[in-house]
Structures are given as structure tokens and as C-alpha cells.
Amino acid sequence: KAGVTQTPRYLIKTRGQQVTLSCSPISGHRSVSWYQQTPGQGLQFLFEYFSETQRNKGNFPGRFSGRQFSNSRSEMNVSTLELGDSALYLCASSLALGRGQETQYFGPGTRLLVL
């Protein structure tokens, strides 16, 4: 079974631009979560989606948004990029049997560099 895939793997943008990152979960997984990883702040939760609905949101500004499609694929968007948005963005999927606390499988991440 293929793992979580994320595209693109690397991205360079300039301040003020916007970016869209894509995540394809493991087949059959219904929940997708996004995390931002930086050397200074570590791994921080961005959003959690289940059945196309945002179930949870982290403490990030409104410039960060996301969505989930009917096939469970997910995208996240960052508008008006700032230098501090440079990070590794990780997507994770789980079976989401309704109990929470499912094993989450992470993708390799998209490394975003904002210049």
C-alpha cells in the first residue's frame, strides 16, 4: 500500500506570494492532519480534516487555510507569505474510525523556503 504522498517536495517562494500544498492520504484513510515543523518551534499542529470538515485547528493566523476533498485528498494554502513561514509542512493520515487517537502516518513533507 502506498504511503502518504505530498507534492511538491520542495518549493521556493517570495514574500507576499501564496502557495498551495497537496497531500494524498493512504488509501482508505479518512482523516488528514497538517503540521508545520521548524527548528525553533518544532512540530506544531495546523489543521485536522475528516469527511471534508475541519475538525480541529491550531493557533495559526488566518493566512493558513486548508480543505479536504471527497476522495480524502487535502490541500493547504498559505497566502501573503512571510519569511517565518519557511518550514517543513507535514501531512499525516489515519483511518479515523471515529475514536480519535488513531495511528497517524506522516508523509515526507514539503519543504517551503520563503525569500
Add this chain to the structure above:
Amino acid sequence: QQQVKQSPQSLIVQKGGISIINCAYENTAFDYFPWYQQFPGKGPALLIAIRPDVSEKKEGRFTISFNKSAKQFSLHIMDSQPGDSATYFCAASGVVTDKLIFGTGTRLQVFP
């Protein structure tokens, strides 16, 4: 209250030794505590997880010890190997959510 504190920040262990990483939490609503292992250029991968109804869980060379009253849990890696060299993250989660609160990470280096 949402924080998970992890120590040490880095750890150097000789091959065959025991690696111990500690975590502490404050939110008593947390009831799922996984440990993740991350190699450079890869996403984190689940190593082992525990729920607070047990005090210890062992899988191969990896053991989680859990102290509910102290709100602390730790990862023990027995017979540490150079291939265990990676960054380890503890995490915590509440009920009916996949949202994970991660510790700050421990970089483990195992020397032959």
C-alpha cells in the same frame, strides 16, 4: 496547559547502552501518548504508543514507562544501535481527535 515538555534536547549513547528520553505534560485530558522517530529528510514514524490505563508497554527494544500521577512518561531504548540515531518526539492527544501536541524533540546519537 497544552504543552508537552521533553528532555534532554540531545543524547549521546554508546552502542549497547540504554537511551532514556523523558516527557511531562499538564493537561489531564490527554489520554494517548505516542512516540515518533524521525530520520533526516523523512516524516516522523510512530514507534510505540501508550494509554494511561497501563504503566508500561514494551515492543522489542523500546519501552514506554507511564506515571499518571506525576504526569510523566518516558521512552527507554535498550541495547541502543547506531541505526537508532534519529530525532525522537513524544506527543500527546485527547479524545476523539487526531491532533497531536508534540514535545520539542531529542536528537539521539549512538556511537559504535
